[in-house]
Amino acid sequence: xxxxxxxxxxxxxxxxxxxxxxxxxxxxxxxxxxxxxxxxxxxxxxxxxxxxxxxxxxxxxxxxxxxxxxxxxxxxxxxxxxxxxxxxxxx
Numbered sequence: 001x002x003x004x005x006x007x008x009x010x011x012x013x014x015x016x017x018x019x020x021x022x023x024x025x026x027x028x029x030x031x032x033x034x035x036x037x038x039x040x041x042x043x044x045x046x047x048x049x050x051x052x053x054x055x056x057x058x059x060x061x062x063x064x065x066x067x068x069x070x071x072x073x074x075x076x077x078x079x080x081x082x083x084x085x086x087x088x089x090x091x
Contacts, residue, residue: 002042002058003084005030006050010043018074025050025080027058032087044078045069057082 010024022045029040034055042060047068050056059065062077069076 002027002040002060002078003030003032003087004028004042004056004058005034005036006052006054006056006080007041008052016075018071018076019045022046025052027056027078027080030055032089034087042078044080045076046080048080048083050080050083055084055087056080057084 004027006025007028008026010026024043025046027042027044029037031037042058044058057080058078059068059081060078065076065079066072066074068079068081
């Protein structure tokens with residue numbers, strides 16, 4: 001799982017049929033304090049209605065992503081599975 005912030009939306013005129021009707025977002029890895037974790041990013045299918053600027057939880061593992069989308073052979077690796085309201089320090 002990756003904690004990240006949505007930075008943009010992917011728009012394309014030609015795409016694999018698997019992505020028809022599925023929103024793809026650019027998510028940059030984030031630290032618990034809200035800063036970015038270097039230059040790491042993923043393009044993830046949105047399952048929860050996230051938008052630009054929101055902190056999200058990303059499942060970045062192909063098999064699990066395909067299971068969530070019920071797509072055995074789908075060309076997908078990452079999915080957004082949650083919108084994060086708050087990150088707290090437990091120490």
